[in-house]
Amino acid sequence: MIKLNVDTSGAGPDLVLIHGWAMNNLIWKELLRELEKSYRVTCVELPGHGSSQHYDAWTLDELLQAMDESLPATCSILGWSLGGMIALAYADKYPSRVAKLIMLASSAKFVQSKDWKNAQPIETLRLFSEGLSGNPFAAIKRFLMLQTQGLDHPKKLNLLLRDALKVGGEASNNGLKSGLNVLQKADLRESLRTIHCTLLMIFGEKDQLVPAAVAADSLDINPDINVLTIGQASHVPFLSHQNDVLQAVDHFMLRDGALK
Numbered sequence: 001m002i003k004l005n006v007d008t009s010g011a012g013p014d015l016v017l018i019h020g021w022a023m024n025n026l027i028w029k030e031l032l033r034e035l036e037k038s039y040r041v042t043c044v045e046l047p048g049h050g051s052s053q054h055y056d057a058w059t060l061d062e063l064l065q066a067m068d069e070s071l072p073a074t075c076s077i078l079g080w081s082l083g084g085m086i087a088l089a090y091a092d093k094y095p096s097r098v099a100k101l102i103m104l105a106s107s108a109k110f111v112q113s114k115d116w117k118n119a120q121p122i123e124t125l126r127l128f129s130e131g132l133s134g135n136p137f138a139a140i141k142r143f144l145m146l147q148t149q150g151l152d153h154p155k156k157l158n159l160l161l162r163d164a165l166k167v168g169g170e171a172s173n174n175g176l177k178s179g180l181n182v183l184q185k186a187d188l189r190e191s192l193r194t195i196h197c198t199l200l201m202i203f204g205e206k207d208q209l210v211p212a213a214v215a216a217d218s219l220d221i222n223p224d225i226n227v228l229t230i231g232q233a234s235h236v237p238f239l240s241h242q243n244d245v246l247q248a249v250d251h252f253m254l255r256d257g258a259l260k
Helices: 025-035 060-070 082-093 122-134 136-148 155-168 173-185 189-194 214-221 242-254
Strands: 005-009 014-018 040-045 075-080 098-104 198-204 226-230
Touching (some): 005 025, 014 025, 014 082, 025 040, 025 155, 025 242, 075 082, 082 098, 082 189, 098 242, 122 136, 122 173, 136 155, 189 214, 198 242
Parallel strands (some): 014 040, 014 075, 075 098, 098 198, 198 226
Antiparallel strands (some): 005 040
16 A cells, blocks of 8 residues: 655645656755745655655556545646656546646657657657666666756756755655656546546647647647647756746636636
8 A cells, every 4th residue: 555755835725746757846846935825735755756655666546546545635736747647647537636737748648659659759768667677877867867958058957856866865666667657558648538627738848758749739639728838948847947837837726727
């Protein structure tokens, strides 16, 4: 049984944050400082990541059940990268629990297929998987560099990402492999099509991991979702373009949920 590591702060409507693969709750530090002024924010640490005491392998279904037991009865969720996919799966499985959903630099399907071209080649995921078995440090370092690739000045953000891992805690091998398995196998396009809550998808124009072209693909599946692409941003827009992300979140959360 998974016992999730959660941190709650602030006051207001419930907003849950779910980080991405290999990271931890510390990655939200700067964004959290602003969000907790308006929301009661619950940061969820994925099993085997950061300070999580869960060291065994896990599946997406097991994680969703743990979230059902740990999250507020009704909340909005902001999920980044893998966290966005997990949030989408949670909203699909427990529709009455999610008021609004924000997928940040995230997609319904991370891996390419014949009918889903704007995604990562399966070979890229296999390389990361092999790297975890051989040289985990090098694999994670390469992944962090991909997150800031495309930015004019990525060095500062690369250091910030490394510091978050160093201080907040590196993920266990089982945690990394379990998260990677979700990225490799999850196909949530049907969940995207039938989602009951209001959804905002935020993309980075220069994202090398989740291409901005996914915005159009997602609208083809569900034309009712809200989509925002942040110019000059990469895979970490909440770090490089924090004000843009905060403005979008507030608009989406506090008004009618639409950006149009």
